[in-house]
Amino acid sequence: MPPTHADAAANAVPFSRPDLGDAEEAAVLRCMRSGWLTTGPEAAELERCFAEAVGTDHAVAVSSCTAAMHLALEGLGVGPGDRVITSVLTFTATAEAIRLCGAEPLLVDVAPETLDLDITEVERHLSTDSRIRAILPVHYAGQACRMDRLLELASRYDVRIVEDAAHAFPTRFQGRYVGSIGDATAFSLYANKPLTTGEGGLLTTNNEALAQWARRARLHGIERTANTEQGQTRWRYEVTDAGYKYNLPDLAAALALPQLERADQARARREAIATYYSNQLAGLPLCLPAIRDNVSDHAWHLFPIQLDIEALELSRDGFIDALAEHGIGASVHFIPLHRHRYWRECLDLRAEDFPVAEVAGQRLVSLPIYPGLTDAQVERVADTVTTLLRSHCR
Structure with missing residues (x-):
């Protein structure tokens, strides 16, 4: 006999549920009681711990994986007139991030078995299209793409690799964690992800110039290093770049730190x-x-x-x-x-x-x-x- 609606509701197995408990509650309360809710020490600690976890030099906490992809692409020089290869089997945000740079997504079919980028198709496009500036592979379901082959193609055709790792923490490929392989990697902290802040993202890179620019660009292009120089007051800042409102609040970052530990x-x-x-x-x-x-x-x-x-x-x-x-x-x-x-x-x-x-x-x-x-x-x-x-x- 099929289950009744009451039976199904009483024994429901939701598709997704965040893994939160006492440690997360305590972390959020600590942040609330500190009086500092926006981007500050908790976000900085998340960046430090996450960079260490994936073995990269820099992590930049942002408001979404979309923001991380956008900042990575723009910071690496992708712009109007360029094309970026990515998967046709992905969430719209992947292609959207390319559009935000003024570039054009070049969608590629996927491999039949693993449903990640078809490397043969990637190579075919690279060999015939000089407008391609970057490859944006999607680590589908949490399995790493063939990064060895993509890195070889990127080197041969002089293009950048920005990885969509919304599904891929923690994931390794040939002993290296995703997040430390390409030119930059974007992670999601959305509500249903393995590491969640409800909404949020992280950009990782070994490129110091990119990381410094992304930290400014995520908050209106503001540079605050002058605040501590020559006795200048705390309110002084300088806008050095065109920027965005992409910062991650401390209240959200605090939620992620206990999850990162486990x-x-x-x-x-x-x-x-x-x-x-x-x-x-x-x-x-x-x-x-x-x-x-x-x-x-x-x-x-x-x-x-x-x-x-x-x-x-x-x-x-x-x-x-x-x-x-x-x-x-x-x-x-x-x-x-x-x-x-x-x-x-x-x-x-x-x-x-x-x-x-x-x-x-x-x-x-x-x-x-x-x-x-x-x-x-x-x-x-x-x-x-x-x-x-x-x-x-x-």
């Missing part, structure tokens, strides 16, 4: 859930996430499956609705950008140019995967997926 523990829990799902769902009419042999420390921000629609009597949307009737949240990552009216029209995109993303976009379902899931909830998700798919096979 980031490896949280990643291990997500990996354990992913392993359980993979074992339990094997043999069903779906494709499980593909993992490369040389990958270590997959962040497992998402667990995306692809349904074998031809073998089923229900659509992808129908499957998500059925999960919801059983009280289980699910989502889709992503609706490919060529399926959105804005990007389709302004970039003149056609579905036939993105065959892999076009098919995946109609099959993808992301299952719940976060540290707060109990073993019983994880088992329930896997059992429900199994029952639904077996009962709807053709």
Whole structure:
């Protein structure tokens, strides 16, 4: 007998839930009681700790991953007339950050197994388009892209790499943490991310000039170093650059610091859930996430499956609705950008140019995967997926 709405509500498994507790509450209260809520010592401490965690020289706390990508691209010289390669299977913010620089997103299809940038397509565009100034790879679901091949291409064609690591903390590729590999990396601190401040982001880089510029640009282009020179008063400042309102408040930064301390523990829990799902769902009419042999420390921000629609009597949307009737949240990552009216029209995109993303976009379902899931909830998700798919096979 199918569950009633009351049963589903009482036993709901939300798609995502932040991993917050007493330590986060204490950190926020400490910040509140200090009387300093906007960008200050807590943000500076988050920058220091995060840079140390990913092994990079600099981290700059900002208001979103979008802001981090925008600042990184602009700070590296991307501007009007330039093109930036990125994935068609991503959230709109990735392409939006390119647009904010006045540049044009050059969308590329994804690899069939891992759904990250198709390296062959990247190379094809680089070899024929002299307007390309940068590559913006998306570390899809928390697995690192083939950074070795992208770095080689970037060196050969003299372009920069700015990584979209919204899903990828903590993630490593060939022993190096994402955040210390490309010219710059953008992380998300959004509400459903492994490290969250509700809203927020971090830009990491080994480029000191970029980091210094980003710190000024995130707050209206203001330079405050003169405040302590020659006895000048604290109110004095100078605007040295055109800037933005991209700073991260201390109240938000304080929320992230305790989570950062247990980031490896949280990643291990997500990996354990992913392993359980993979074992339990094997043999069903779906494709499980593909993992490369040389990958270590997959962040497992998402667990995306692809349904074998031809073998089923229900659509992808129908499957998500059925999960919801059983009280289980699910989502889709992503609706490919060529399926959105804005990007389709302004970039003149056609579905036939993105065959892999076009098919995946109609099959993808992301299952719940976060540290707060109990073993019983994880088992329930896997059992429900199994029952639904077996009962709807053709």
